Amino acid sequence: MLDAIHxxxxxxxxxPETVSALLRAxxxxxxxxxxxxxxxxxxxxxxPGLAHPExxxxxxxxxxxxxxRSLGLEPVPLVQSFGHAEWALAGKGREALREDPSRTxxxxxSSPEAREFVRALVRECLDLFGPVxxxxxxxxxxxRFGTCPKCSARDRFGLFAEHAVAVARDVRAAGAxxxxxxxxxxxxxxxxxxxxxxxxxxxxxxxxxxxxxxHGFSGPTDYSAAGxxxxxxxxxxxxDALSCWGDDPFIPRYGKHLPNVASARAEARRRFGLVExxxxxxxxxxxxxxxxxxxxPAAALAARFSxxxxxxPAVSTALLARVSEWDGAWGVFxxxxxxxxxxxxxxxxxxxxxxxxxxxxxxxxxx
Numbered sequence: 001m002l003d004a005i006h007x008x009x010x011x012x013x014x015x016p017e018t019v020s021a022l023l024r025a026x027x028x029x030x031x032x033x034x035x036x037x038x039x040x041x042x043x044x045x046x047x048p049g050l051a052h053p054e055x056x057x058x059x060x061x062x063x064x065x066x067x068x069r070s071l072g073l074e075p076v077p078l079v080q081s082f083g084h085a086e087w088a089l090a091g092k093g094r095e096a097l098r099e100d101p102s103r104t105x106x107x108x109x110s111s112p113e114a115r116e117f118v119r120a121l122v123r124e125c126l127d128l129f130g131p132v133x134x135x136x137x138x139x140x141x142x143x144r145f146g147t148c149p150k151c152s153a154r155d156r157f158g159l160f161a162e163h164a165v166a167v168a169r170d171v172r173a174a175g176a177x178x179x180x181x182x183x184x185x186x187x188x189x190x191x192x193x194x195x196x197x198x199x200x201x202x203x204x205x206x207x208x209x210x211x212x213x214x215h216g217f218s219g220p221t222d223y224s225a226a227g228x229x230x231x232x233x234x235x236x237x238x239x240d241a242l243s244c245w246g247d248d249p250f251i252p253r254y255g256k257h258l259p260n261v262a263s264a265r266a267e268a269r270r271r272f273g274l275v276e277x278x279x280x281x282x283x284x285x286x287x288x289x290x291x292x293x294x295x296x297p298a299a300a301l302a303a304r305f306s307x308x309x310x311x312x313p314a315v316s317t318a319l320l321a322r323v324s325e326w327d328g329a330w331g332v333f334x335x336x337x338x339x340x341x342x343x344x345x346x347x348x349x350x351x352x353x354x355x356x357x358x359x360x361x362x363x364x365x366x367x
Contacts, residue, residue, distance in 0.1 A: 002134075002237060002273025004033035004076060005293070008280040009041040010087075010342065013054035019064055022286050027071035029293040034068050035136060035275055037078045040087040042128070046120040047088060058128055065129060076134045077125045081118045081167045082107060082160075082184070083142030086343040088117070099144040099151065105341055106144035109163040110151045118167045126174050134201065135171040137164060140181035141342075160185055161195035168200075179203055179237065186225055189232040198233045201272055205239035208260035210246075217255040221263035226271060235272040240264030242278045242289035252284045254292070262297035281342055 005026045007019065026034065042061050043051040056064075065075055080088075089097055089104040097114040099106040107114040126135070139160075146156045168178035179201040185192045186204065208221035226236045240260045243252045261276065268274035278289055338347045348354075 001268065002033055002074075002275070003031050003268075004035045004074075004273070004275045005031045006035040006037065006275055006277040006279075008037045008278055010037065010039055011280045011282060013041060013052055016056070016060055016064060018286075020067060023064070023068050023071055023073060025290055026293065027073055029290075031276075031293070032072060033074040033076055035076045035078055035277075036129075037080075038125075039080070044121065044124055046117070046124050050088060050091060061128065074134075075129050075132055076136055076179070077129045077132060078136035078138060079118065079121050079125055079167075080138035081122075081163070082109065082139045082145055084138060084140065084342045086341050088121075090343070099146075099148050103144055103341075104343075106142050108148055108151065109145065109159055110148065110154070115163065115166055119170060122167060123170050126170060126176075132174070132176045134179050135168075135174075135176045136179040136203065137167055137171070138181060139164070140183050140205070142184055145184060157185060157188070157191045157195045161192075161197075164196060164200065172199075177201055181205060182229065182236075186229060189228045192229075193232040193234070196234075201235045201237055202229050203237045203239050203275060204229060204271075205241070205275075205277065206260075207241040207244045208256060208263065211253070211255040218259045221260045223263060223267040226267060230271065237272045237275050238264045238268040239275045239277050242276055242292050243283045244277070244279050247283050249282055250284060251288055252292075257292055258297045261292050265297070 005022075007022065009019075023034065038061075040050055040052045041055045043055050043057055068075060083106045085107055086104045088094070089107070094104075095101045097107055097111060097117060098104065099108045107118065109115070122135070122137075126132070146152055146154065146159055151159060164178070164180055171178045177199055180203065182202040182204050185196070186202070204223070204226045206221055206223060206225070209218045211218045221240070223238060226238060229236050240257070240263070242257055242261070244257075246256070247253050264274060264276070276293070278286065280286075338351055339345060
């Protein structure tokens, strides 16, 4: 069974030794794969000039891949082929690749130039990673997908499948299976099964309800939609979150994530496997997410609600309950909240003052 941790290299550049430490921690927690979302943190030949100033050269990144393999961590590369393409589409002269020329997050899937650009990245990524069993092609939160005049004239499921199959051509030629996030198309499993080949592994992500203010923890996550996708003939990987939208830069929302991780691990045993996602843009450091890997969340929650003292190592349930009171209080700093884009741009200087004025009750809680 796939049991992967997601290493998202968006946001601030990581030192090789920082990534190496995360790999060792993941292996020690029993993980067997890494989903690598590299984006601008490697110097790609396909897009010179777009690399982060502190991006890895390929030799350095290959050493990280070699270390991961030596730890028993299967590499699964991820190239965004629909949305979340801010790093690649932000530069001048790339407007023709965008679904909406005023936005930098979504490729135009009707554009031959955009499709070939993504394929070039996929080919270069395959060359860098070497033989792989799975290759993730992104596809999540492509909210502008299918909205330009040319795309909007097409059937959305047909267009989604056509683009996914086209950018997966080199993946298949290399002997790997394509994987893709399911959120843009999972609402109609029957139609999806009519258009998308069944060799695609669907990465089904659901990150759970918000915590209940009465006790600071959310309830179980409903992964029942995964069953409908599996019944339609697809292999489904279950995806939880160690960090996601709504977290702040200081600490993950354990009250939200622990129940989500527990639910996902139970559901994944019935499916293709598990991917524990970890979104990095302006979010809490990876080190603060590790307690959720180092424990049995179901046991920790049972202890919490039975009055016991169980919890992740070095993180007491009393602390978790206290931290849960902060949920949302510092969300002003999180994810994509001020520009709607998944990038690492700094907020405007007066953002905190604006949000305090807009949300005085949350500001009071934070104090």
